[in-house]
Amino acid sequence: MPSALILIAQGTEEMEYTITYDILVRGGVKVQSALVGSSQTSPTDPHGAKYVECTRGVKIVPDLRLPDLEGGKALDYDAIIVPGGGPGANTIANNSDVQQLINAMYGRGKIVACICAGSLAALKAKIGTDNDITSHPSVKDQLVKDYTYREDRVVIADNLITSRGPGTAFAFALAIVEALQGKEKRDEIEGPMILPDKL
Amino acid sequence: MPSALILIAQGTEEMEYTITYDILVRGGVKVQSALVGSSQTSPTDPHGAKYVECTRGVKIVPDLRLPDLEGGKALDYDAIIVPGGGPGANTIANNSDVQQLINAMYGRGKIVACICAGSLAALKAKIGTDNDITSHPSVKDQLVKDYTYREDRVVIADNLITSRGPGTAFAFALAIVEALQGKEKRDEIEGPMILPDKL
Numbered sequence: 001m002p003s004a005l006i007l008i009a010q011g012t013e014e015m016e017y018t019i020t021y022d023i024l025v026r027g028g029v030k031v032q033s034a035l036v037g038s039s040q041t042s043p044t045d046p047h048g049a050k051y052v053e054c055t056r057g058v059k060i061v062p063d064l065r066l067p068d069l070e071g072g073k074a075l076d077y078d079a080i081i082v083p084g085g086g087p088g089a090n091t092i093a094n095n096s097d098v099q100q101l102i103n104a105m106y107g108r109g110k111i112v113a114c115i116c117a118g119s120l121a122a123l124k125a126k127i128g129t130d131n132d133i134t135s136h137p138s139v140k141d142q143l144v145k146d147y148t149y150r151e152d153r154v155v156i157a158d159n160l161i162t163s164r165g166p167g168t169a170f171a172f173a174l175a176i177v178e179a180l181q182g183k184e185k186r187d188e189i190e191g192p193m194i195l196p197d198k199l
Numbered sequence: 200m201p202s203a204l205i206l207i208a209q210g211t212e213e214m215e216y217t218i219t220y221d222i223l224v225r226g227g228v229k230v231q232s233a234l235v236g237s238s239q240t241s242p243t244d245p246h247g248a249k250y251v252e253c254t255r256g257v258k259i260v261p262d263l264r265l266p267d268l269e270g271g272k273a274l275d276y277d278a279i280i281v282p283g284g285g286p287g288a289n290t291i292a293n294n295s296d297v298q299q300l301i302n303a304m305y306g307r308g309k310i311v312a313c314i315c316a317g318s319l320a321a322l323k324a325k326i327g328t329d330n331d332i333t334s335h336p337s338v339k340d341q342l343v344k345d346y347t348y349r350e351d352r353v354v355i356a357d358n359l360i361t362s363r364g365p366g367t368a369f370a371f372a373l374a375i376v377e378a379l380q381g382k383e384k385r386d387e388i389e390g391p392m393i394l395p396d397k398l
Binding site for chain 1: 218222255258336363364366
C-alpha cells in the first residue's frame with residue numbers, strides 16, 4: 001500500500017488539505033499529515049484541542065508533528081504533499097527541514113505534489129527548476145524566473161505534480177492517485193463522488 | 200452578516216464539511232460548527248485533541264457542541280447545514296434535538312441545506328415532504344416515498360437546498376452563498392478558487 005505525507009500549518013487552505021487527504025485514502029493510499037511550526041489550543045479549554053486553524057477557520061488536528069519523523073522516517077513515504085493557503089504555504093516553504101526533505105524525496109524519485117501557493121515549496125527546495133510548474137495565479141510572479149510556468153489545471157513534470165487552487169483540488173488529488181495507484185484505481189473511485197464532467 | 204450552523208459528528212464526510220464551511224466564509228457568512236454526539240481524544244495524548252474523525256481520517260475540531268446552543272440560540276442562525284458521510288449523517292439525522300431544530304428553522308423560513316446522506320436529516324425532521332429533493336444515490340431508496348426525487352446536482356425547493364456528494368459540494372456551497380448573500384457575492388468569490396467551468 002503506497003503512503004503519502006501531507007504537510008499542514010496554521011493558515012493552510014482547508015479545502016486543499018481535506019480534498020487531497022480524503023481522495024488519497026479513497027484511492028487506497030495510507031495518508032498521514034504532519035504539522036510544520038506550532039499548533040494552538042482553545043483559549044476556553046486549555047486541556048482541549050491542539051489544532052491548526054486553517055485560512056477560513058476550519059480547525060484540523062494533524063496526525064503527526066514534523067519532528068516525529070526525524071531520523072529519515074519521512075523518506076519512507078512514497079509522496080509528499082504541500083497544500084496552499086498563503087500563511088500555511090509560507091510557513092511550510094520557508095522551513096529548512098521541509099526544504100531538505102522535499103529535496104531528498106524528489107531526488108529519490110518520490111512524488112512531490114504542491115497546490116496553490118504550495119508550489120513555493122518546490123521553489124524553496126530548489127527542485128524541478130527550468131521544468132514545467134503551475135500555482136495559484138497570486139504567486140505566479142515568484143515562479144516565472146526559475147520554471148516554465150503553465151496555466152493548466154494540473155501540471156505533471158517528472159515526479160513534480162503541481163496545481164492551482166481549491167477548485168482544481170479534485171483533479172490534483174486524482175492525479176496523485178493515478179501516479180501512485182494507476183488509472184484503473186482512479187477510475188474506480190471517481191464514480192461515487194459525483195464529480196463535475198470536466199475537472 | 201448572515202450566519203450558518205454546520206452540524207458535524209464522528210464519520211462526517213470531511214470534504215463536504217470543509218468545502219461548505221470554507222466557501223460560506225469566503226461568501227461573507229459567519230460560520231460555526233456544532234458537534235452532534237461525542238468526540239474523541241487521542242489515545243497517545245489524553246490531554247490532547249478533542250476532535251471528530253471523519254470518514255477518511257481527517258480530524259476536525261468542532262467550534263461548539265450542540266448543547267451549547269440550548270435555549271433557542273440555534274434559531275438565530277440564518278441557515279443550518281447537514282453534511283454527508285454515512286455514519287455522521289445517521290448520527291445527525293437520528294438525533295431528536297436536531298430533528299426539532301431543523302423542523303423549527305425550516306418553519307421559520309431559514310435555509311436548511313443537506314448534502315449526500317445528509318438529506319436523511321430532512322426526512323427525519325419531516326420537512327419539505329412531497330417537494331423536490333436529491334441526495335447521494337446510496338440513500339435514494341429511503342427518500343423516494345416522501346419526496347419528488349431529482350438527480351440534479353443541486354435542488355432548491357423553497358428553503359430546502361439539497362445536493363449529491365463531495366463532487367457537488369462546490370455547487371452546493373455556492374448555492375447557499377447565493378441564497379444568503381445574492382448572486383453578485385457568489386460571482387465575486389468564484390474567480391480566485393479556479394473552479395471547473397461547469398460545476
